[in-house]
Amino acid sequence: KAGVTQTPRYLIKTRGQQVTLSCSPISGHRSVSWYQQTPGQGLQFLFEYFSETQRNKGNFPGRFSGRQFSNSRSEMNVSTLELGDSALYLCASSLFASLTGSGANVLTFGAGSRLTVL
Amino acid sequence: AQRVTQPEKLLSVFKGAPVELKCNYSYSGSPELFWYVQYSRQRLQLLLRHISRESIKGFTADLNKGETSFHLKKPFAQEEDSAMYYCALSLGENKLIFGTGTLLAVQP
Numbered sequence: 002k003a004g005v006t007q008t009p010r011y012l013i014k015t016r017g018q019q020v021t022l023s024c025s026p027i028s029g030h031r032s033v034s035w036y037q038q039t040p041g042q043g044l045q046f047l048f049e050y051f052s053e054t055q056r057n058k059g060n061f062p063g064r065f066s067g068r069q070f071s072n073s074r075s076e077m078n079v080s081t082l083e084l085g086d087s088a089l090y091l092c093a094s095s096l097f098a099s100l101t102g103s104g105a106n107v108l109t110f111g112a113g114s115r116l117t118v119l
Numbered sequence: 120a121q122r123v124t125q126p127e128k129l130l131s132v133f134k135g136a137p138v139e140l141k142c143n144y145s146y147s148g149s150p151e152l153f154w155y156v157q158y159s160r161q162r163l164q165l166l167l168r169h170i171s172r173e174s175i176k177g178f179t180a181d182l183n184k185g186e187t188s189f190h191l192k193k194p195f196a197q198e199e200d201s202a203m204y205y206c207a208l209s210l211g212e213n214k215l216i217f218g219t220g221t222l223l224a225v226q227p
Contacts, residue, residue, distance in 0.1 A: 004162075032213045044163075044205065044217040057214045091163065099212050108215065110163040 003028065005094050005111035013117045019080040022114045026073050026094030033075040034108060035067060038089040047090075050075055051098055082118045089113040121146050123208050125218035132196050133226050140191040140221050142180075142206030151209040152189040154180055155217070158202045166191075166204070176200070196225045 006025040014020050026033050035047040046059040050069035067077040073094075079086055093108040122145040132138055144150055154166040167175045169182040169189060180191045189206060206218040 034213055034215075036217075043219040046214055046216060049213050051213070056212055057210075093213075095213050106213075107165045107168075108213065109165075112162050 005092055005109055007090075007092050007111040007114050009114060010112065011115045011117075013119060014082050015119050016082055016084060018082050019078060020082060020116060021076055021078045022090055022092075022116075024075045024077075024092030024094075024111060026075070026092075027096075027109055030094035030096050030109075031073055032095045032098065033069055033073065034093045034095075035075070035077050036091040036093065037061075038091055038113070039087075044091070047077065079116075084118050087116060087118045089115050121208065121210060121216055123206050123216055123218040125204075125206055125221050127221045128219070129222045129224065131224045131226060134198055135195050138191075138193045138196045138200070138223065138225075140204050140206075140223065142189045142191065142218060144187050144189065144206075144208050146187075146208055146210075148211075150182065150184070150187075150189075152180075152182060153207040153209070153215065154178070154189075154191050155205045155207055156202050157205070163205070196223075198225045198227060201225045 008023045032051045034049040037045045048067050049057040053069045064080045069075045091113045093110045095106050095108050097106040124143045153168045155163050156166045157163045178193045180189050182189050201224050203220050203222050205220045207215040
């Protein structure tokens with residue numbers, strides 16, 4: 002069973018540009034979450050999609066957006082890149098709608114997309 | 120405010136010594152907590168969750184609601200346990216907030 006696949010794995014952009022990152026969840030998983038990982042701030046929640054609907058959004062500016070397609074694949078977009086957006090962007094998928102109350106549902110993470118903004 | 124605190128950035132122990140990675144949380148609801156681990160050059164992966172009450176790779180964690188803690192313990196550390204460990208709190212649905220992580224270094 003293929004895991005969570007993120008593309009591209011590495012990319013370099015300059016300030017002011019925009020970037021689109023892609024995430025293919027495990028087959029059958031309907032939830033996709035995105036996290037930003039930096040040395041200074043650690044892992045911070047960006048947003049979560051379930052069946053094409055954004056259910057939760059973290060405390061990030063509107064430059065960060067995302068969407069989920071009918072096949073559960075998700076993309077996130079960052080516009081007008083800033084130096085501080087340099088980070089590892091992690092995607093995670095899960096089978097069910099909630100992590101709480103069930104021992105069966107877990108977040109499975111991808112390898113990440115490492116974005117460097119120059 | 121919801122928060123997860125891991126007070127130690129680095130924990131260095133010798134092989135065979137006991138390990139305790141600290142995690143404290145702040146949450147007004149009924150907490151569901153997790154430990155995730157990231158080995159060198161590998162993906163972030165679930166180690167254990169409190170609701171399962173299981174031991175994984177010799178690690179256990181007990182939820183202490185009185186002390187709002189979910190410390191990760193192992194009686195005898197192995198070199199292969201060296202990794203970054205993150206404590207995480209579920210805020211409902213599939214949203215997790217993570218602590219800043221503790222790097223465990225097990226010396227031979």
